[in-house]
Amino acid sequence: MPHWLFKSEPSAWSWDEQVAAGEAGTPWTGVRNHLAKKHLQAMRVGERGFFYHSNDGKAVVGIVAVIREYYPDHTDPSGRFGMVDLKAVEPLPRPVTLDAVKAEPDLADMVLIRNSRLSVQPVTEAEWRAVRRLGGL
DNA sequence: GCCAACGTTGGC
DNA sequence: GCCAACGTTGGC
Numbered sequence: 225m226p227h228w229l230f231k232s233e234p235s236a237w238s239w240d241e242q243v244a245a246g247e248a249g250t251p252w253t254g255v256r257n258h259l260a261k262k263h264l265q266a267m268r269v270g271e272r273g274f275f276y277h278s279n280d281g282k283a284v285v286g287i288v289a290v291i292r293e294y295y296p297d298h299t300d301p302s303g304r305f306g307m308v309d310l311k312a313v314e315p316l317p318r319p320v321t322l323d324a325v326k327a328e329p330d331l332a333d334m335v336l337i338r339n340s341r342l343s344v345q346p347v348t349e350a351e352w353r354a355v356r357r358l359g360g361l
Numbered sequence: 362g363c364c365a366a367c368g369t370t371g372g373c
Numbered sequence: 374g375c376c377a378a379c380g381t382t383g384g385c
Contacts, residue, residue: 257379339379
């Protein structure tokens with residue numbers, strides 16, 4: 225099963241807010257990049273991803289699940305981009321910082337390192353297991 | 362279709 | 374606050 229990584233600045237949308245949204249989840253609005261869009265379109269209900277705090281925090285802090293597949297993003301006036309709905313699944317007992325990811329040789333090829341500006345990223349099975357382990361799961 | 366100018370992201 | 378990386382826009 226594919227895995228993903230979603231980036232958000234906590235000042236805009238934080239893990240705590242995602243948790244507070246509960247089982248109903250929330251739409252992941254605001255993606256305006258074609259590669260990120262492609263990843264959103266590939267997502268299926270039940271797939272999981274990491275929730276990453278960019279800028280303020282710079283750490284993987286939790287795990288989310290896709291609960292609704294790709295549909296139009298009403299916040300996009302051009303109508304070209306869409307979104308999925310996500311819900312919080314569980315926090316990482318220990319957030320995995322960007323520094324910790326960089327310090328792990330097995331994670332050197334993570335998209336988070338290689339293409340740091342991409343806001344929705346694929347995560348390989350090996351990367352998924354390694355980050356979970358670093359996070360105490 | 363090319364590419365310079367510009368805007369945004371995100372680490373530092 | 375700076376700036377490198379990268380994506381988008383628009384003139385030609």
